[in-house]
Amino acid sequence: MPVKAAAADIVDRFQAALTDHSPSANVRIGLAVSGGGDSVALMHLAARHLDPKQLYVLTVDHGLRSEAKTEIAEVSKQAGDLGLHHTIAEWGWDGKGNLQAAARAGRWGAIYDWAMMQNIRTVWMGHTEDDQIETVLMRLARGSGIDGLRAMYPLTTRDGLQILRPLLGCARDDLRAWLTDHDITWCDDPSNDDPRFERVRTRQMFAQLQALGLTRKRLLQTIDHMQAAHTSLQMAAYEFARQHVRQDAGDLLFAPEALDLGKADAPRRVMAAAFAWVGNRTYRPRFEQLLETVAQARKGATVTLGGCIMAPCDGGVVRLLREAAATTATRHDAAKADAKGVFWDQRWYLEGPLADELTYKALGDGIKDCPHWRQSGMPRASLLASPAVWRGGALIAAPLAGLSNGWSARIVADFHSTAFAIED
Incomplete structure (x- = not known):
């Protein structure tokens, strides 16, 4: 031309x-x-x-x-x-x-x-x-x-x-x-x-x-072929995740079938996507690290990788949760008049009585100020990484740990609907 x-x-x-x-x-x-x-x-x-x-x-x-x-x-x-x-x-x-x-x-x-x-x-x-x-x-x-x-x-x-x-x-x-x-x-x-x-x-x-x-x-023809193949694999992974992975607030629970990363593509793809989603990372962990981490968890060890904790549960199930130390705090010094809430950790939406000088970060040691946290049904380690509202060093609210004070917290987009979209 x-x-x-x-x-x-x-x-x-x-x-x-x-x-x-x-x-x-x-x-x-x-x-x-x-x-x-x-x-x-x-x-x-x-x-x-x-x-x-x-x-x-x-x-x-x-x-x-x-x-x-x-x-x-x-x-x-x-x-x-x-x-x-x-x-x-x-x-x-x-x-x-x-x-x-x-x-x-x-x-x-x-x-x-x-x-x-x-x-x-x-x-x-x-x-x-x-x-x-x-x-x-x-x-x-x-x-x-x-x-x-x-x-x-x-x-x-x-x-x-x-x-x-x-x-x-x-x-x-x-x-x-x-x-x-x-x-x-x-x-x-x-x-x-x-x-x-x-x-x-x-x-x-x-x-x-x-x-x-x-x-x-x-x-360009090769790229077109690879994109078609990738789309098919993502769809297969999505169906596999629906059957073998359950979301619990910000955590993921893996059935034993989802922990076998031997040769099939779907379990590997689902596990890599899970670490990226829970860890709030654009890039997935290296394959060798992923294999080793999952192998240790299957043997009963609690292990960490990419801002995530992998912990064994009953019945061969493994829980993947966010590591509290890997989250970041966000602060809004001036609350907008028309705002109802704030986004935190790119996965959570906190809604409540906004005010100046509030900080939004993981609950962490603040769990000591949540006397009813056991009633949530969530593991303590999961709640440590859950969203909380602070003013200075004072805990204002921790919705998932039973301390609401007018605040609520929800996942903006769940794992199954977002993790297998077309991503770079």
């Missing part, structure tokens, strides 16, 4: 991507815009197809390059010209661990916090067809199975946020041609050409692979 034709086709492909995911009027949409060509194209295309009042733009400043300030200023100017609200979030690297991994985690944390503050439940990202291909090649090099080789879906959910990628059907070069045709500027991050980074090396290697017949079309 000639470049001009491909560039002109960008609008049609963008519209096609929105056919099944077009947002309702007045629903707020977040746009993650770095200033690169892909995300800038996303911003301009979105502004052409939706009411600008619906669109909220976020740029994360990683503080790694002095040029970034100028690039972010350009994003802010373009967003303003389009009538879009623009926010800048700053992130700083502490020098620990892998820089790119830390930057990805920091970027997502900034996006999530911003979305929650702006009452945004859907964020659009500028991942392209090229990102899709690079992702599957990197995962192939790591020996990934079906879950890794499926790459990215157009619509996924992460930490309760919907992530839409309307540019997955667009090539990076075509997007830049479209921007050039419309006299729209963008910035190129020099790290995108730095061979120290895995994705850059993968991008450079792809040119050689195409010469050997591993073309863009072939890789």
